[in-house]
Amino acid sequence: MNIHQFQYVLALAELRHFEKAAEKCFVTQSTLSTMISKLEEELGIPIFDRKKKPVALTAEGAVLLEQLKIVQREIESLKEISQEIKGEVKGRLIISVIPTIAPFLLPLFLHRFALQFPQLQIIVREQTTGEIIRQLKSRDIDIGIVSTPINDAEIEEQKLYHEPFVYYQAGKEPPKRIEAHELDLSNLALLEEGHCMRTQIIELCNYHENQLVNQLNFNFQAGSIDSLLRFVRGNGASTLLPYLSVYDFPEEEAKHISRFSDPVPFREIGLVVHRHFVRKRILHVLEEEILKAVKPILPNIDFSGKRLSPL
Amino acid sequence: MNIHQFQYVLALAELRHFEKAAEKCFVTQSTLSTMISKLEEELGIPIFDRKKKPVALTAEGAVLLEQLKIVQREIESLKEISQEIKGEVKGRLIISVIPTIAPFLLPLFLHRFALQFPQLQIIVREQTTGEIIRQLKSRDIDIGIVSTPINDAEIEEQKLYHEPFVYYQAGKEPPKRIEAHELDLSNLALLEEGHCMRTQIIELCNYHENQLVNQLNFNFQAGSIDSLLRFVRGNGASTLLPYLSVYDFPEEEAKHISRFSDPVPFREIGLVVHRHFVRKRILHVLEEEILKAVKPILPNIDFSGKRLSPL
DNA sequence: AACTCAATATTGATAGCATCGATGAACATT
DNA sequence: AATGTTCATCGATGCTATCAATATTGAGTT
Structure with missing residues (x-):
């Protein structure tokens, strides 16, 4: 043998x-x-x-x-x-990121991260949380970046940062600050099913799915934040967006953004790997690079001890 | 390599x-x-x-x-x-059983079990739940028989049976049937710390440890049911015992036993293995042999849907 | 410093085995 | 029947795990 x-x-x-x-x-x-x-x-x-x-x-x-x-x-x-x-990091690394994070976070750190491991072939995918967890378990991918917690015995989580949601109102110019409970929930557009952010926002609103969707007389299923935003702008609707998707909005666009007053609704972003993942150094460098990139951008809010704040 | x-x-x-x-x-x-x-x-x-x-x-x-x-x-x-x-079961199998089960359960099935695997060297130990779980994780032992549930991601559980507790009163002859809440909790003797049955009984009593122990002016730490019984008899004390330890009491001894009326306090006994344990057939035969041995003995009580019943 | 002993490394020979190219066997396709 | 595909088998070969014997190293000891 x-x-x-x-x-x-x-x-x-x-x-x-x-x-x-x-x-x-x-x-x-x-x-x-x-x-x-x-x-x-x-x-x-x-x-x-x-x-x-x-x-x-x-x-x-x-x-x-x-x-x-x-x-x-x-x-x-x-x-x-x-x-x-030996400090040699070779081979192939597959990272999968959920669609509501990928387009905004990846450009912030991926290049600098890849530079640190010139021998490593890095492959990045965009998948929903469910697919990521499934593929982590089957060991088809190595690292996931998702909204935590996952709470799965086979999966190890590494908290990265808290990302506030902001309110986007097309057409009008909402106030700079808004109280979560005074939010206008009519015409609130959402991502299509399968995205964890959709679920989170529905939970945040304490609204049943039907109630939210029924406010509109037609139903658009946005598959990405970008697509969602186009829809919202074109229809004078409103939506919630993750902070990283709006922080570099040009002035004209920023007028449509309301930040929340305390308690600020937010989501937690983290790295997830299979519990038998052994390339600890890669994980550590990845974590450092993401934090280094994201910390100067994120607003300085203390989320310690807070749970998802319902609207 | x-x-x-x-x-x-x-x-x-x-x-x-x-x-x-x-x-x-x-x-x-x-x-x-x-x-x-x-x-x-x-x-x-x-x-x-x-x-x-x-x-x-x-x-x-x-x-x-x-x-x-x-x-x-x-x-x-x-x-x-x-x-x-191939249906060949060879090698060595180490089974560890908690002390409040071992002396009563093992004689009921071990011989018949061992006969089914003549090529298998079976080693049986007596250890506390904590030690068993630790050694299952380090793969030093193969199978544990403990009071379930354990709720550990690394450990797989296989429910076996529910075992009622009975009340034993030295000196007097208590009634055949007793209501849990009318129990005399003074002079209730317990096993030493580390035994899960001690913890369970304390929880059953909804009593703090101190309150129970303080009823006696000295403190005997019994390491086994047998030792506990000797102490209880010698001091006119009382205790709770697992059913399998008393089912074959001679008539003279049986007089000191009270069974509980519904709801009967009980514990759940199960097999535990590491989640990567692969010898499924051994486990299956073990389960069958234990159930075959224990079912005719245990009283016919339906514990379905019940939790540990507090006294 | 010379010696001794124990522990590990090295050497050179050998046998076993993974591997190869060539061929055979089984079976399907034409 | 002829051909092609696919897997098994055969004999040769070169590699390597293994061995017994020997060298080296290092830590006491005298």
Whole structure:
């Protein structure tokens, strides 16, 4: 039994073709065939059904495969840990960010972050919280940036910052400051379902979804803050926006923004990783870079001990 | 990099002596030395400090060792899974049971259970809940039998049965049936601290620890139900006992027992394993054997939907 | 400083095995 | 029947894990 055999099985299970799997492992088909047979023999269980075209996993093989994946992953972690110890950060890192954060936060830190790990191939995606958590668990992505808390035993969270919401009113010029409870909730536009910010705002308003939506005689499902804003402007509607999406508004646009008086409604943004994520240094640098970028921009409000403030 | 090297490192880390570690791995000292050097070279990190006598782990080595243990464990799981698939159950199984269950439950099923796995070396220990959970997490034991729920993300629970408490009064003969609230709480003796049953009974009584203990002018710390009973008998005191400890009392002793009328105070007993425990079949057979043994004995009470009933 | 002992590293030989290219076997397609 | 595809098997080869023997190192000891 050896580590190569594990890789061969995983490759064959993925590609379902001996030659292609062999190619992926940089060996000949002959080697792959022999080695997989040996592992099957040693375990005493046929992993593949070679009668089927293309090759298929046996029922027992499917069970074993799951464990093989785990073993493989832990061996990968071993390598990653030693690279971290040596201060070498290589390989590929996939970061996924929710759509209400990504376009505003990423430009603030991504470049500086990437510079620190020239050997690291960084891939950034935009996904909803649900997808991010699912993919963290299946280890398809490495780090998520979402609105915390998540409260999942498999997921580790790292609080980053609190981001206030602001009120945006198209057409009129609302007052600079506004009390949460005096908010005009008619014509409040929201993002489409699946976005955590939609849910948060609905909860903030203490309103049922129907009540909010029904204020408008048609229903626009915005998939991004940008799209939401265009809709709001075009229809004289209003909405709530995260602070980072408005902090650099030009003067003309800033007139439509109201900041909230205390208690300011806000959301918490944090890093999330799988609990077995081992590249601690990357995580630490990422956290530092984000905070360094975001702190000078965010208003200086003390959110300590506060929960989401209902409107 | 290969699996043997992992084992060599683990053995050396444990025994801190090349020759002894080599012996444990059934290779020569020369092999062990070479192979460990190779792994260190491949990882690029010295794991051991050979200058120290006896050999010591380097700081980095200690970090790597943790991951090596994980890898090793997952490979062991792979073997165990294939044995389970083949229906072969071999190796060693360590079961730990809390002291208020062990002496009464074990004789009821252990023999029949062991017969089903003649190749399995079964070791049974008696430990408190805290120790059991700790050792499950460090993977030093395999299965625990405790009073559930535990509610720990790393621990998986398997409910077994509900066990009523009964009231024992030395000296007098209490009525056959007793209402929980009419219980005489003076002179109620308890197990020493660390036993979950002590805590449960204190909670049941809704009494603070001091109030209960102060009823007696001296303080006996019983470490087992047996020891507790001797004390109670010798001092005309009273106590609560788990049903399995009294169900086969001789008539003379049974006179001192009161069963509770509804709502009957009870505890829940369950199997607990680490969430990565893979020997599902063993667990399943164990559960079946315990239930088969215990069901004819336990009184037929429906505890569904009830929580621990306070006295 | 010379010696001794214990512990680890190194050396050179060997056997086992992963790997290869070539070929064979099974099966589907034409 | 001929051909193509796919996986298994065979014999050769080179690598490497392993061994026994020996060298080196280091910490006492005399």
